[in-house]
Amino acid sequence: xxxxxxxxxxxxxAQFYLRRLRGNxxxxxxxxxxxxxxxxxxxxxxxxxxxxxxxxxxxxxLGSLGTPxxxxxxxxxxxxxxxxxxxxxxxxxxxxxxxxxxxxxVVAATLAALLLPAGISDTQLDSGDHxxxxxxxxxxxxxxxxxxxxxxxxxxxxxxxxxxRGWRAVSIASxxxxxxxxxxxxxxxxxxxxxxxxxxxxxxxxxxxxxx
Amino acid sequence: MTSSEERTLANLRKxxxxxxxxxxxxxxxxxxxxxxxTMSELGLLAGEGTVYPLLSRLRQSGQVTxxxxxxxxxxxxxxxxxxxxGRESVRRFTTVxxxxxxxxSSIVKEKP
Numbered sequence: 001x002x003x004x005x006x007x008x009x010x011x012x013x014a015q016f017y018l019r020r021l022r023g024n025x026x027x028x029x030x031x032x033x034x035x036x037x038x039x040x041x042x043x044x045x046x047x048x049x050x051x052x053x054x055x056x057x058x059x060x061x062l063g064s065l066g067t068p069x070x071x072x073x074x075x076x077x078x079x080x081x082x083x084x085x086x087x088x089x090x091x092x093x094x095x096x097x098x099x100x101x102x103x104x105x106v107v108a109a110t111l112a113a114l115l116l117p118a119g120i121s122d123t124q125l126d127s128g129d130h131x132x133x134x135x136x137x138x139x140x141x142x143x144x145x146x147x148x149x150x151x152x153x154x155x156x157x158x159x160x161x162x163x164x165r166g167w168r169a170v171s172i173a174s175x176x177x178x179x180x181x182x183x184x185x186x187x188x189x190x191x192x193x194x195x196x197x198x199x200x201x202x203x204x205x206x207x208x209x210x211x212x
Numbered sequence: 213m214t215s216s217e218e219r220t221l222a223n224l225r226k227x228x229x230x231x232x233x234x235x236x237x238x239x240x241x242x243x244x245x246x247x248x249x250t251m252s253e254l255g256l257l258a259g260e261g262t263v264y265p266l267l268s269r270l271r272q273s274g275q276v277t278x279x280x281x282x283x284x285x286x287x288x289x290x291x292x293x294x295x296x297x298g299r300e301s302v303r304r305f306t307t308v309x310x311x312x313x314x315x316x317s318s319i320v321k322e323k324p
Contacts, residue, residue, distance in 0.1 A: 032268060035264075035268045035271075036264050036265050036268055039244050039264030039267065039268070039290075040261055040264055042244060042245075042289070042290065043244055043245055043248060043260065043261070043264070045287075046244075046245040046287075046289075047245065064252065064259065064260050065259050065260050065261035066257075066258055066259015066260065066261045066262055067259070068261075070258055070259050070261070070262060071259065071261035071262055071264070071265065074258075074261075074262040074265045074266065075264075075265035075268075077226075077265075078265045078266055078268065078269040079265075079269075081269065082269045082272055082273060
């Protein structure tokens with residue numbers, strides 16, 4: 001191997017540095033993240049040259065880069081400077097606001113499914129008369145029915161407590177499962193969960209970042 | 213350097229760093245490592261890594277352009293060159309900076 005050969009595998013510390021950097025850049029668009037990370041990675045490779053197995057050299061190169069947090073802070077500042085948008089999204093973004101709406105619709109659907117008349121009980125009296133009473137799901141079933149009813153509530157809460165980078169994956173998973181639940185429930189309860197499902201699909205389709 | 217000195221320096225860098233980088237590129241194109249090293253040796257960077265987000269922003273705003281040079285076997289380098297837009301930025305900065313820095317220097321100078 002001559003000295004101009006590319007270091008193919010970076011030392012563990014350098015990989016750790018890049019992972020930490022990526023973790024701190026999550027709020028930026030993918031394209032910006034990639035450009036900064038590619039620049040830093042090329043810098044590390046350039047600095048290591050053929051000495052990638054020399055831990056002192058790795059320390060020097062990473063040390064003079066500054067911490068991943070400092071680099072990421074510069075990247076966030078530059079993003080804000082260039083676009084006039086905030087790179088520090090608040091908890092309550094537009095999609096998150098819609099997901100709070102999803103939770104409200106799920107709660108409403110659950111109450112409707114439990115409390116609206118869902119069946120009729122037909123009691124025949126000795127006189128031969130029938131007493132026909134509308135019953136709710138809760139009256140006609142054992143309280144065990146409450147257990148499956150917590151599923152959509154949990155699914156609606158999940159994206160609200162997911163942080164940062166996991167948000168979209170959690171949201172997609174919870175929306176898909178909510179879809180499954182809505183279809184299954186439609187066979188027995190009715191389409192109570194359809195409004196919540198539609199709103200969840202809208203929320204997960206929106207970009208994370210709202211304008212300042 | 214004390215932390216309050218560092219804070220002062222960080223604030224001063226904020227408004228001037230991009231113009232220093234552009235001014236440096238007026239001497240000719242350079243690749244990331246070279247730019248980071250030179251700026252760092254001049255004491256203009258908190259860490260060499262902070263130059264990459266800045267280069268990305270300057271590229272996206274059309275003040276620098278990039279090209280890949282693969283003449284070095286096995287290692288492609290990304291070269292940055294200043295554009296006319298970038299030159300104009302430095303020129304405008306200079307017209308503001310020179311009187312400003314002269315005023316600052318004169319007012320902070322201790323009286324004998």
